[in-house]
Amino acid sequence: MIEIGAKLTVEKTVTPELTAQMAGSGMLPVFGTPFMTAMMENAAAGVLQQYLEEGKGSVGTHLNVSHESPTPIGMKVRAEAEIIAADTKMVEFKVTAYDEVGLIGQGTHQRAVIASDRFLTKCNAKREK
Numbered sequence: 074m075i076e077i078g079a080k081l082t083v084e085k086t087v088t089p090e091l092t093a094q095m096a097g098s099g100m101l102p103v104f105g106t107p108f109m110t111a112m113m114e115n116a117a118a119g120v121l122q123q124y125l126e127e128g129k130g131s132v133g134t135h136l137n138v139s140h141e142s143p144t145p146i147g148m149k150v151r152a153e154a155e156i157i158a159a160d161t162k163m164v165e166f167k168v169t170a171y172d173e174v175g176l177i178g179q180g181t182h183q184r185a186v187i188a189s190d191r192f193l194t195k196c197n198a199k200r201e202k
Contacts, residue, residue, distance in 0.1 A: 074124070075159040081120035083112050084151040087144055087172075104144035109178050110136055112152035113168035117182050120154050121164055131164065131184040132192065138180030144172040154182065162186055 085091065085108075093099030096107040114133050121131050144150055150172050158165040163185055170178040 075121070075156060075164060076124065077156055077159065079120050079124075080153055080155045081116045082151050082153045083116045083119070084149060085112065086149050087146050089146055092146065101143075102146060104146075104148075104150060104172070104177070106140045106178075109140055109150070109152065109170050110138055112150070113138065113154060113166075113170060113178075113180075113182060116152050116154035117164075117166045117168065117184055120156060120166075121184060121186075125186060128189055129186060130189040130192070131186050133182065134163075134185050135183040136168075136180070138168060138178055138182075140178045142172070142175070142177040144177055148172050148174075150177065152178075157181075 087104045091104060091108045092102045093105040094102055096105040098105050098107050118131055152170045154166045154168050156164060157167050166182040168180055168182045
C-alpha cells in the first residue's frame, strides 16, 4: 500500500550544464527550470517506486510548478516529493525545490502507475503506424 506522507529528496550542485542557457529555456547562466522540474519528477518517481510490485513503474502525467527564485552556478539545490494522495492507478505529489538560501520552486505532480512491459510495447507500436 502506498504511504501518504512518504518523502524523498534528491540533491545536485548547479553546473554550467544545468543552466537555462544549456536547456534552451533562457539566456542566463542560472539553474534551469527544466532541470528543477526533472529533479522534482525524479524524487517523485523514486519515492513511489518502493511501493510498486516488480514489473510496475510510473510515468509523469501532469506537472504544475512555479520557479520562484534564481540559483547561481556552484550552489547546491535539492528537490523533495511528498505523496499526498494515491489510488491503484494515480499518485499525487507535493513537490518543492530549495537552494542553499531557501525555496526556489513548488507545485504539484501526478504520476500514473503502469505495467512497464505493456507500456513500452504500446509506445513502440507507434513505429508501425
